[in-house]
Amino acid sequence: MSFQQGLSGLSAAATNLDVIGNNVANANTVGFKGSTVQFADVYANSLAGASGGSGSGGGAQAGTGATVGAVAQQFGQGTITTTNNSMDIAINGNGFFRMSNNGAITYTRNGQFHLDQNGFMVDNSGNQLTGYKVSPGGTIITSSPGPLQIPSTPLPPQPTANVTAGVSLSASATAPATAVFNPADPTSYNNSTSTSVFDSLGNSHVAALYFQRQALPLGPLGAATVTAGSTAMALGSTAGLAAGNTLTVNGVTYTISAVTSPTSLTVSQPAAANFTGAPTSTNAPSSSWNTFLTVDGAPVPSPTAAMSVMTFNTNGTLATPTGPVPSASFTPAGAAAQTLTFNFAGSTQFGTSFGVNTLAQDGYATGQLNGINTNADGTIVGKYTNGQTKNLGQVVLASFSNPEGLQSMSNNQWAQSGTSGVPLVGSPTSASLGTLQSGAVENSNVDLTAALVDMITAQRTYQANAQSIKTQDQMMQTMINLR
Incomplete structure (x- = not known):
C-alpha cells in the first residue's frame, strides 16, 4: 500500500x-x-x-x-464598464496594450491611464503606453511605435483664408433706391450677412457681405415718349419692366401701372408735358447682383468697389462666378496682410425672401487643450477651447499566436516568451485586432x-x-x- x-x-x-x-x-x-x-x-x-x-x-x-x-x-473577453475618465480605454476583442518601461516592453489589458508630469500616458505603475506619433499637421506616422506624449502647448491660430457663402437672394427684389453703395446706408443695398474671420494673431474680425441688386440696363429701353395729360408711355422696349417698377423720365419718376405691349406701358400719374428722351434711372431689377465686403466696418477694397458680380440663370441657379472669388488684401492691426477667398457656389435667386444657406470659414483663434478622446481605431483626438480638434497620436495593439504562452508578471502585465510567439503590432480594427472604447475599462473576466x-x-x-x-x-x- x-x-x-x-x-x-x-x-x-x-x-x-x-x-x-x-x-x-x-x-x-x-x-x-x-x-x-x-x-x-x-x-x-x-x-x-x-x-x-x-x-x-x-x-x-x-x-x-x-x-x-x-x-x-x-x-x-471581460465585460466593459464606462467610467468618468476620458483617458480610460477598453479593448473589445483581440489584442494587448503595448507598454514601455525605459525600453522594456510588456503587455496588458488594463486600460486605466493618466498623464504623468511630462505628458506621457502611463498606467498606475508608471509604464508608458506606446503608439504611433503624428506629424505637426496631425497626420499619423505609422512607423515604429513609441511612448505616447500628449502636448500641452496651445494650438496656434490659423488665419482665415477661405469663406463659403451660399445665399438665397430674392427674385422679386428691386434695385436699391440709392445706387452708390455705402455700408452705413441701408437704402444702398438689399441684404447683408456677416461672419467672424481671424487674422494671423488669432484675433477675431467681423467680415460683412452686402448684396446690391443691379438695375435693368437703360440702353435697351430706348427713348421714352410721354404726352401731357396722358398716363401712356412709349418705349423702344419694355423687356424687363413690370408693374410696380419705377422709371425716371425728364426728371420725373413714374411708377409703372401695367406693361401693355412690348413697346408701351401705363404709369400711375399723367405727364405734365410732352417729352421724348432716354430714361435716366429705374429700379427694375436685372439678374446681376453686386457683392461688397467690409471688415470691421471698413470697405475692402477702399475706396469702395464691388468685390464680385453674381449673375443668375433663368432657373435661379448661379451662372457666375463659376469659381472662387478673392478679395482685395487688407491688413488687420498688428497682424499680417491677408486676403479672403469666397466661394458662392450653391447661391440661388428664387421667388423667396433672402436667406443664408451656408456661411463658414476655415480660420480659428489659438486654443488650449481641454480634453482628449480615443476613437475606435486608436486615434487620440485632442479637443481645444477654440472648438478645434487635432490628432495627437494613435494607440497600437499587439496580438500573439499563443497568448496562453505569455509570461505572467505583476501589475496586470505580461511579457513575451518563447512559447507565446512574436508580437504582431498594428492599429486597432486592423487585421484580427479588436476595437477601442474611450472612457471605459474591461473588467476581470x-x-x-x-x-x-x-x-x-x-x-x-x-x-x-x-x-x-x-x-x-x-x-x-x-x-x-x-x-
Whole structure:
C-alpha cells in the first residue's frame, strides 16, 4: 500500500484552491484574466509494469496519483464598464496594450491611464503606453511605435483664408433706391450677412457681405415718349419692366401701372408735358447682383468697389462666378496682410425672401487643450477651447499566436516568451485586432459565482484525498496488529 496517490491528490487540490483563490481575489481587478488548473494522471515508468504481471497488459497499472499539468490563463473577453475618465480605454476583442518601461516592453489589458508630469500616458505603475506619433499637421506616422506624449502647448491660430457663402437672394427684389453703395446706408443695398474671420494673431474680425441688386440696363429701353395729360408711355422696349417698377423720365419718376405691349406701358400719374428722351434711372431689377465686403466696418477694397458680380440663370441657379472669388488684401492691426477667398457656389435667386444657406470659414483663434478622446481605431483626438480638434497620436495593439504562452508578471502585465510567439503590432480594427472604447475599462473576466462553486468542488476533492490517506493509514495499522 502507498500514501503517494493521496498525497499527490492533496497537492493538486491545494494548487487548484490557490488558483481559484487568486481568481476570486482579482474579481475586481481591471483587465485581469482568470486561470484554470489542468490536471494529469501519473503512472510509474517501468517495463515490468507494462506486462501487468498476469498477462493482462498495461491496463492493469493502478497509477501513482495526479499532478498539475498546467495553470492556463483564460483570455476571454471581460465585460466593459464606462467610467468618468476620458483617458480610460477598453479593448473589445483581440489584442494587448503595448507598454514601455525605459525600453522594456510588456503587455496588458488594463486600460486605466493618466498623464504623468511630462505628458506621457502611463498606467498606475508608471509604464508608458506606446503608439504611433503624428506629424505637426496631425497626420499619423505609422512607423515604429513609441511612448505616447500628449502636448500641452496651445494650438496656434490659423488665419482665415477661405469663406463659403451660399445665399438665397430674392427674385422679386428691386434695385436699391440709392445706387452708390455705402455700408452705413441701408437704402444702398438689399441684404447683408456677416461672419467672424481671424487674422494671423488669432484675433477675431467681423467680415460683412452686402448684396446690391443691379438695375435693368437703360440702353435697351430706348427713348421714352410721354404726352401731357396722358398716363401712356412709349418705349423702344419694355423687356424687363413690370408693374410696380419705377422709371425716371425728364426728371420725373413714374411708377409703372401695367406693361401693355412690348413697346408701351401705363404709369400711375399723367405727364405734365410732352417729352421724348432716354430714361435716366429705374429700379427694375436685372439678374446681376453686386457683392461688397467690409471688415470691421471698413470697405475692402477702399475706396469702395464691388468685390464680385453674381449673375443668375433663368432657373435661379448661379451662372457666375463659376469659381472662387478673392478679395482685395487688407491688413488687420498688428497682424499680417491677408486676403479672403469666397466661394458662392450653391447661391440661388428664387421667388423667396433672402436667406443664408451656408456661411463658414476655415480660420480659428489659438486654443488650449481641454480634453482628449480615443476613437475606435486608436486615434487620440485632442479637443481645444477654440472648438478645434487635432490628432495627437494613435494607440497600437499587439496580438500573439499563443497568448496562453505569455509570461505572467505583476501589475496586470505580461511579457513575451518563447512559447507565446512574436508580437504582431498594428492599429486597432486592423487585421484580427479588436476595437477601442474611450472612457471605459474591461473588467476581470472572472465569474465570481462559478469560482465559488469551483472552490466548493476543490474543497471536496481535497477532503476526499485526505480521506484516502486516512484509509491507507487504517489498513496499514491493521497489518501491523496481525499476529
